[in-house]
Amino acid sequence: MTTIPVQYYLVIAAALFCIGLAISITKRHFIGMLLGIELMLNAVNINLVAFGRHDPERLSGQLFALFVIVVAAAEVTVALAIILRVYGRFKTVDPDKVNELKQ
């Protein structure tokens, strides 16, 4: 069984991270930015799993990736609740138009 070198995973993860960063910069939509953040978290998890392959006794990388998934789930629920509140008040999801603390 051939094993894939760790650099391959790192390249894929770097590309995915940069795509996520570009998405969260270019999209003028709160949920579009959230999509980019999810992509970036996944890229980081790929890195952790790729390095955790060399630690079969304790699997620290995979455990860290598991906690990252948990934190991502918590983050996206709170972010969506805040987005719904902002939409209810300002009737827009464009971050450029939400520039006042109080309407």
Next chain:
Amino acid sequence: MEVIIFYIFSALTLAAGLFILFSRNLIYGAFALFVVFLGVAALYVLAGADFLAVSQIMIYVGGILVLLIFGIMLTQKKEKSDDSTRHNRVEVPITRKIWGFLTGIGLFGLLMKVIFSSDFRMAGEEMSTKSTIKTIGVELMTSHLLPFEIAAILLLVALIGAAYLALNRNPTA
């Protein structure tokens, strides 16, 4: 054989990611994110993380993605038109597009330089092909017990906070 599968799934993942970047309708982007999550789960399997791949599919595809699609549908634009793709369209100004691409490509070049100039010396030997579930369970209940409990409390706090925030406190608005 394994390398070919790796290439196929990584190409799928990157293509779906680029589709999110270039698609102007956000719902299509959310469905492309589904493909990205499946591709990442396949990469986890190829790296020997079977439990993580299954939990990735269950949490991301079953939970987060459904939540995101609900969010997109609840925050549509108000104006009515016959064009069905109109409601979720995201107009991107050209200056922001340029800055986004410059930042992404610049960071990618920097990361490539770092990755190919560094020489990773691995401490342990490669993982053999056995299930990781037993190790993860034992580690979670022994040496990682405190982060496990903190994650449980974090999920509870996030649940209560999200429910409180999403309550409609002024029904007239």
